[in-house]
Amino acid sequence: MISSWRRRRSGRRRAEKEEIHADGNGEMELTVPGHFRCPISLDLMKDPVTLTTGITYDRQSIETWIEAGNVTCPITNQELRNLEPIPNHAIRKMIQDWCVENRSRGVERIPTPRTPISSFEVSEIVSKIAAAVERRDCSCCRDLVAKVKSSAKESERNKRCLVNNGAGKALSAAFEAFSQAGFEENGVVLEEILSALTFVFPLDEESKTRLLGSSCSLNCMVRFLEAGDLAGRRNSVLLMKQIVSSSDYREIVALSEINGALEALVKLIKEPVCPTATKSSLIIIYRMLVSSPPEKFGERFVEIGLVPLLIEMLVDGDRSVCDKALGVLDRICRNRPGREAARGHSLTVPVLVKKVLRISDLATEFSVSVLWKLCMTKNENGNDHEDVQQERIILEALQVGAFQKLLLLLQLGCGEKIKEKTSDLLKLLNLHRGRLECIESMDFKDLKRPF
Numbered sequence: 161m162i163s164s165w166r167r168r169r170s171g172r173r174r175a176e177k178e179e180i181h182a183d184g185n186g187e188m189e190l191t192v193p194g195h196f197r198c199p200i201s202l203d204l205m206k207d208p209v210t211l212t213t214g215i216t217y218d219r220q221s222i223e224t225w226i227e228a229g230n231v232t233c234p235i236t237n238q239e240l241r242n243l244e245p246i247p248n249h250a251i252r253k254m255i256q257d258w259c260v261e262n263r264s265r266g267v268e269r270i271p272t273p274r275t276p277i278s279s280f281e282v283s284e285i286v287s288k289i290a291a292a293v294e295r296r297d298c299s300c301c302r303d304l305v306a307k308v309k310s311s312a313k314e315s316e317r318n319k320r321c322l323v324n325n326g327a328g329k330a331l332s333a334a335f336e337a338f339s340q341a342g343f344e345e346n347g348v349v350l351e352e353i354l355s356a357l358t359f360v361f362p363l364d365e366e367s368k369t370r371l372l373g374s375s376c377s378l379n380c381m382v383r384f385l386e387a388g389d390l391a392g393r394r395n396s397v398l399l400m401k402q403i404v405s406s407s408d409y410r411e412i413v414a415l416s417e418i419n420g421a422l423e424a425l426v427k428l429i430k431e432p433v434c435p436t437a438t439k440s441s442l443i444i445i446y447r448m449l450v451s452s453p454p455e456k457f458g459e460r461f462v463e464i465g466l467v468p469l470l471i472e473m474l475v476d477g478d479r480s481v482c483d484k485a486l487g488v489l490d491r492i493c494r495n496r497p498g499r500e501a502a503r504g505h506s507l508t509v510p511v512l513v514k515k516v517l518r519i520s521d522l523a524t525e526f527s528v529s530v531l532w533k534l535c536m537t538k539n540e541n542g543n544d545h546e547d548v549q550q551e552r553i554i555l556e557a558l559q560v561g562a563f564q565k566l567l568l569l570l571q572l573g574c575g576e577k578i579k580e581k582t583s584d585l586l587k588l589l590n591l592h593r594g595r596l597e598c599i600e601s602m603d604f605k606d607l608k609r610p611f
Contacts, residue, residue: 190265196255199235200225207273208252209245213238216248219273223317247275277311277318282325293334296341298349301334305349305356312359319359328360332367339380350380351388354395361402368403373411378403378418385424394437397428401440409451416448416457426464429473435481442484449491458495467492467501474511482519486526493533503534503549509556516565517572524569525578531557532581535588554592563589 198218207219213233259269292301338346384396428441492498515527
C-alpha cells in the first residue's frame, strides 16, 4: 500500500519536473498536464464531462464510446448507472486558466461549450408541446417548437437526443392537430412546426402514417408547396418524401389525389428551390408512378409538361439527379402519351445514348430501358404517325452512335434484364445500319474493359 502511494507521488513529481523542458534547439516546449488530457483520445479536453464512476473524459470521446453500444466506464470497467455524462465545470475552468497562462507559448483558450440538451429536458418540452396543442395555444406551441429547432441546430448530438426521445412524434401530432383546426387560422404555427420537423428526421412509422399521412396534414403540406415561400416549399417536399418512403402506398395515393399536388411537384422541378428539394420531388413522383398503373398518373404528368423538364434536366444534371430523372422518365414511357412526348423532344435520343456507360449502372439501365420503349414498343392503334416517329427515333439513335454503345455494353457485361433489352435494340438497329450511321468517338475515350 505504502509502496503504491510512493510510486504515485514520485510519478506526480516527475510529471511536474517534465511539464516544461528544453527540446534539441534549446527552445522551451510545453507539455499538457496529464489530468487535462482525455483518457480516451489523450488530447486536451475541450468539454470535460464526468461519468457516474467519477472519471472525467472529453464529451465527444465518451459519447462516441457510449453510442458504440458500450455501457461501462472505459477506465474502471464499471457498469454505468446513467449514460448521460455530467459537465465538469471545475476541470474546464482549470483548463481555460492554464490556456490563458500559456497564451504566450501559442496555446489558445478553449471556448466555454454550450451544455447539450438532456433526455429529461426533451421529455419536458415534449410534454409542454402536447399540453399546448390540447389547449390550442398557438403562441406557446410556436415558442416551444422554436426551442426544439434551435437545439437541433446546435449539434448532431442534440438532434439525436431529440429524435430518440420522441420530439418527432410530438411535432407530428401538433402538425396534425393544428391542420385539422384550419390552415388559415394556424398557418404561422404550422409553418414553424414544418420547419422543425425537418431537423428531427428520420420519423417513426406512426408519425409518417397516422399523423402526417392524414388527409388534413397532407392538404396543408400541398398548400405550403403551392403558395409558401422558398423555405416552406423546401420543408414541405422534404416532409412529403419522408412520408412516401413508408412501405404503405395508402399515403402516396392520398397525396396524389389532392387537388394541385401533382402540379406543385412539377413546379418545384421547373422552378427549383435547391438540389435537395428537386431530388425529393423526383423521388415522390417516382413513388407515385410505381404505386399505380402507368396510365393513372403518367398521362397527367405528361399533360403538365414533366417530360421536357426531365430531358433538359439530364443535359447537365449531376449523377444523383440523372439517376432519379431517368427513373421517372422510364416509368412515364410505359404509357403511349409518355412515349409520344419523349419522341417529340429533339434531345431525347442524344441524351439517352450519352448517358449509357457514362453516369452509373442505374443510369445505364434506365437509359437502355427508355430507348427500348421508344424503339421497340408496338403501335397498337395503327397510327401511321407513330410508326414514322418510331422509325425516326431508330435512325437518330444510329446517328449518335447507339449501336456501338450498346455493343460495348454487352461486351463489358450487364444484368440479364438489361442484356435482353440491349440485344433486342442491337437486332433492330442492325437492320437499319446500312441507311445511316455516325459515331461519336469522344464517347469512348475514357471507357476501359474491367478485365
